[in-house]
Amino acid sequence: MALSLAINDLDAGYGAVKALRGVTLHVEAGETVALLGTNGNGKSTLMKCVAGLVRPTRGSMSLTLDGVAHDLTRLSTEAIVDLGVAMVPEGRRLFPRLTVKENLMLGAFRKAARQNIDRNLALAFETFPALQGLQGQLAGTLSGGQQQMLAIGRALAANPGLILLDEPLEGLAPSVALNVEDAILALKERGTTMLLVEHNSEMALRVADRASILELGTVVASGTAAELSADTALVHRYLAV
Helix, strand or coil: CEEEEEEEEEEECCCCCCEEEEEEEECCCCCCCEECCCCCCCCHHHHHHHHHHCCCEEEEEEECCCCEEEEHCCHHHHHHHCEEEEEEEECCCCCCEEHHHHHHHHHCCCHHHHHCCCHHHHHHHHHCHHHHHHHEEEEEHHCHHHHHHHHHHHHHHCCCEEEECCCCCCCCCCCHHHHHHHHHHHHHHHHCCEEEEEECHHHHHCCCCCEEEEECCEEEEEHHHHHHCHHHHHHHHCCCC
């Protein structure tokens, strides 16, 4: 599934509060692009716009799938998911009273995923082998790291063309965070297209091809991960490292 994302001059907000101001961002097929910046600068709002959870007030968002462009500003969240966009939300948002297997199956509800459930579940277990032996366990009883693995696994079960990862390392112990980072790198090696929001800018710049820094809802810097990592003044000014 060849899928790319183009966001141009996007404004969005909540009532009178404008969270995004003229944001332009492109994610090409097979790329990992990171959104960086301190809390409250619009990163999660941009992810929600792509997923159809927040409607922009100006600008355009286009998802190109196998050469056909789709205007995301005109589509429902369900229609966007049907195009192959899967979101791993901040805070995981699992169904705690359902089992690991049931949570994974809910990720595979769209038609394209249902046709290949066994293959998609196998990918989830290949990416996170620890989930294989936990299929009958309630999601609410898992550790934080296991829950994050399940949240990403649920996205994989949707057979996505684009994965939106919102703070995947949030609240994880360093050793567990490294496991999740390794899994993201493995997905990248498979050619998975990803848009990543991560407060841990060092990790984000390790796994990303390119990155953009948001401040007060505006893109203040963009470039390859290597370029941004090498600009120590930029990192200290905007990323509080």
